[in-house]
Amino acid sequence: MLRMNNPATDNTQAAPTQTAPAQETPAQAATTQAAPTQKTSASKKKQITVLVGSLRGGSFARKIATQAIELLPEDCTGTIVEIGHLPLYNFDYDDPEVPDVQTPHSYTEFRETIKDSDGILFVTSENNRTIPACLKNAIDIGSKPNSDVSWKHLPAGIISHSVGRMGGYSSQKNLRLALSYFEMPTPGQPEVFLGQSPSLLDDAGAFNNDKTRDFVADYLRRFAELMR
């Protein structure tokens, strides 16, 4: 999978808001290119595909995703898989009754990457009280064909954020709804809503406080448990 995304503008605010326990975990490599891999054996690291629900160059979601990759447990490795280049979903691409329309190579590649993953971590912002279109598009692409749904049974972790106080609550709930058909196990609690996200990050894009770092690390441990 390929591609870095486009810059844009943004608004910011301040002040953290979460609760939770946990300890820090070791860092893992964060890359921004997809890397299709073989399904892992018990001795290999679990391959976590990280999908970011923002195409903006300065995206806080992307910074949070990069932090999350570093906080994954030692037996996991995470990779941000780009979704901004995927054509808008059109069932003609998959419809055997429309044989003159070929499935885009980028769809096939994306689907294979998802299926080769041990788990999917979604890190998303909120657009108009739901998930950004790029993420919904990726979910739709992975949901077809019906006989070979890419998402099926893969453990999913979800982190939402917003620059406001609600932490992308509605986005996260809508994401859960969109995934509800695919029987993807997710950690029950806690749910991770990172409110006022710019205030949680330093100038280099790293979490600037232990409370947030520990909270996210604890969540990722629970997520990783679903792959054991």
Ligand SMILES: Cc1cc2nc3c(=O)[nH]c(=O)nc-3n(C[C@H](O)[C@H](O)[C@H](O)COP(=O)(O)O)c2cc1C
């Ligand atoms: C089209 C659009 C719709 C938005 N809708 C919401 C919204 O419903 N709720 C919210 O909290 N923020 C909303 N925002 C503000 C975003 O949360 C904010 O721009 C955030 O920084 C985007 O995430 P990113 O930094 O990961 O790109 C919206 C922004 C855009 C551009």
